[in-house]
Amino acid sequence: MDVQTHRGNLVMNTATMAYRNLLKTIHNPDRMMDVIIQPIMFMLMFGYLFGGAIAGNVKNYLPTIVPGILIQTMLSASSGSGSQIREDLDSGVYDRFKSLPMAHIAPLAGQLFADILRLTIAATTSLTTGYIMGWRPAAGLGGIIVSGLLAIFIGWAMSWIFALLGMLAKSATTVESFSLMIMLTLSFLSNAFIPIHTLSKTMQVIAYMNPVTYVIIAIRQILATGHWTNEAFLVLMFGIMIVVVFAPLTVWAYNRNN
Amino acid sequence: MMTMKNAIEVSHLTKKFNDKIAVNDVSFNVKQGEVFGLLGPNGAGKTTTLRMITTLLKSSSGTVKIFGHDTASEGKLARSMFGLTGQYASVDEDISARENLMIFSRLNGLSRIASKKRTEELLEEFSLVNSADKSLKNFSGGMRRRLDLAVSLITRPVLIFLDEPTTGLDPRTRTQMWETIRNLVKQGSTIVLTTQYLDEADQLADRVAVIDHGKLIKIGTPQELKQQIGGTSLSFTVNDLEQINSVTKLVTDKLGAKVSVAGQRLSTNLSDIDQLSNLLSSFRQNKIMINDLTVQEPSLDDVFMNLTVGKN
Numbered sequence: 024m025d026v027q028t029h030r031g032n033l034v035m036n037t038a039t040m041a042y043r044n045l046l047k048t049i050h051n052p053d054r055m056m057d058v059i060i061q062p063i064m065f066m067l068m069f070g071y072l073f074g075g076a077i078a079g080n081v082k083n084y085l086p087t088i089v090p091g092i093l094i095q096t097m098l099s100a101s102s103g104s105g106s107q108i109r110e111d112l113d114s115g116v117y118d119r120f121k122s123l124p125m126a127h128i129a130p131l132a133g134q135l136f137a138d139i140l141r142l143t144i145a146a147t148t149s150l151t152t153g154y155i156m157g158w159r160p161a162a163g164l165g166g167i168i169v170s171g172l173l174a175i176f177i178g179w180a181m182s183w184i185f186a187l188l189g190m191l192a193k194s195a196t197t198v199e200s201f202s203l204m205i206m207l208t209l210s211f212l213s214n215a216f217i218p219i220h221t222l223s224k225t226m227q228v229i230a231y232m233n234p235v236t237y238v239i240i241a242i243r244q245i246l247a248t249g250h251w252t253n254e255a256f257l258v259l260m261f262g263i264m265i266v267v268v269f270a271p272l273t274v275w276a277y278n279r280n281n
Numbered sequence: 282m283m284t285m286k287n288a289i290e291v292s293h294l295t296k297k298f299n300d301k302i303a304v305n306d307v308s309f310n311v312k313q314g315e316v317f318g319l320l321g322p323n324g325a326g327k328t329t330t331l332r333m334i335t336t337l338l339k340s341s342s343g344t345v346k347i348f349g350h351d352t353a354s355e356g357k358l359a360r361s362m363f364g365l366t367g368q369y370a371s372v373d374e375d376i377s378a379r380e381n382l383m384i385f386s387r388l389n390g391l392s393r394i395a396s397k398k399r400t401e402e403l404l405e406e407f408s409l410v411n412s413a414d415k416s417l418k419n420f421s422g423g424m425r426r427r428l429d430l431a432v433s434l435i436t437r438p439v440l441i442f443l444d445e446p447t448t449g450l451d452p453r454t455r456t457q458m459w460e461t462i463r464n465l466v467k468q469g470s471t472i473v474l475t476t477q478y479l480d481e482a483d484q485l486a487d488r489v490a491v492i493d494h495g496k497l498i499k500i501g502t503p504q505e506l507k508q509q510i511g512g513t514s515l516s517f518t519v520n521d522l523e524q525i526n527s528v529t530k531l532v533t534d535k536l537g538a539k540v541s542v543a544g545q546r547l548s549t550n551l552s553d554i555d556q557l558s559n560l561l562s563s564f565r566q567n568k569i570m571i572n573d574l575t576v577q578e579p580s581l582d583d584v585f586m587n588l589t590v591g592k593n
Contacts, residue, residue, distance in 0.1 A: 039387040039388055043380075043384050046384075119367065119371040119372070122335055125390075
């Protein structure tokens with residue numbers, strides 16, 4: 024079989040698998056909870072509950088909280104990838120995929136392709152909710168789009184880690200609870216919801232060890248200045264590194280499952 | 282028409298899970314156009330064998346050839362030649378029957394237009410048109426199996442694997458499933474099915490391989506397997522208890538077979554069904570009245586019990 028047909032096959036199969044994931048989502052709107060309802064809810068609750076206490080009023084708190092919720096939502100959306108993959112691997116339908124003369128990496132590729140869509144929906148929902156609450160970043164629409172794309176990319180990079188987790192875990196429930204733990208720890212032990220200088224020294228050290236903190240710093244900078252900063256560049260590199268390290272690991276684990 | 286070419290050649294297939302041997306040196310051929318049954322109790326290794334043949338599971342040793350293509354080195358080519366229906370419905374629960382057929386058609390390499398056409402054909406063929414757009418969650422077990430089989434037949438494979446196609450189905454749906462399978466045979470398909478139901482193997486299979494504890498115990502037509510454990514059994518009740526000894530003697534003389542007596546009931550084996558009319562006419566001559574006469578072919582159940590006796 025020549026390489027060209029093989030590659031064409033892979034692209035087509037991946038598109039079909041992504042379409043399948045999309046259909047599953049349409050038939051089960053509750054799958055969209057974490058990318059639509061959750062960011063709206065968190066944005067409203069955090070904004071109106073803590074705005075006064077942390078920043079004096081809601082409007083002043085928005086530049087802090089919007090990037091925070093945005094990244095938290097990315098983490099939560101990308102963690103869905105793992106449980107989805109585990110669910111698929113455990114179901115009879117997966118045997119069928121394996122018995123088909125298709126590119127055998129397509130189910131995994133389709134999942135990660137569909138993740139981009141989920142992440143885009145999640146990012147759009149978070150940013151739009153912030154905007155409705157009165158958030159007007161200095162960088163304007165261009166800055167909002169760039170920071171949104173950066174967030175989506177970081178979320179997508181995280182999807183590979185969660186996908187690996189899904190492959191190694193025993194059941195979808197294990198993946199879900201483990202992912203929730205990671206998501207909560209990473210988003211709360213950072214600068215997502217609070218200015219870091221309000222923390223005790225020890226807590227500051229922990230928050231600065233958390234990569235999420237740097238992602239949020241970079242996104243806030245883009246939104247405040249409208250410029251692509253060094254921090255943003257480092258975060259982008261960090262995302263690329265995650266993909267470079269975890270994509271082969273995930274593919275390896277996937278092949279091992281076969 | 283039917284040629285003698287082998288559809289499948291399995292040789293010395295073995296699967297070890299850690300130190301437990303699930304399938305032990307199994308070899309058999311499946312001829313083109315035949316229905317081949319893998320028969321055995323739960324956990325005998327039927328499904329493991331099938332999963333290895335269909336490339337879902339790597340074997341520990343041994344080879345499988347599908348239409349001459351080694352599944353280990355030419356997996357993709359081999360996979361394009363068969364359809365598989367697993368033990369558990371291998372269709373997507375969350376999407377509709379039509380969407381399932383569309384997606385699997387596309388994954389099988391059909392174009393969008395061809396996929397649409399094939400989907401409609403299969404929905405029609407498997408009487409799923411009315412529920413084509415309903416969620417599978419509302420499907421009955423029988424509908425699910427039908428869809429599952431329909432998905433396996435998208436590419437009109439000449440070789441079809443069915444893993445316990447009727448397990449868990451009610452008798453009516455089971456009969457429908459048998460009918461569907463017979464239709465496939467009429468169209469010239471080669472079918473390999475696993476089953477734990479002996480009557481199913483008897484009804485459908487041209488040849489049966491009996492598997493137990495991972496080993497192939499016996500292989501042959503259902504007829505051959507049945508003959509193995511002796512001929513047709515005959516039993517009847519003698520009306521007059523006082524005649525029992527003379528009747529026993531008469532039957533022994535006539536048939537030359539061993540006769541067992543329990544109260545007024547006699548049972549023995551017939552080597553030939555023609556012996557029966559001779560026997561009955563000699564009863565009439567000797568004024569012997571009998572009733573409750575039964576003549577029974579051995580069932581595959583008997584064969585199975587006989588072959589696996591004492592091993593479980």
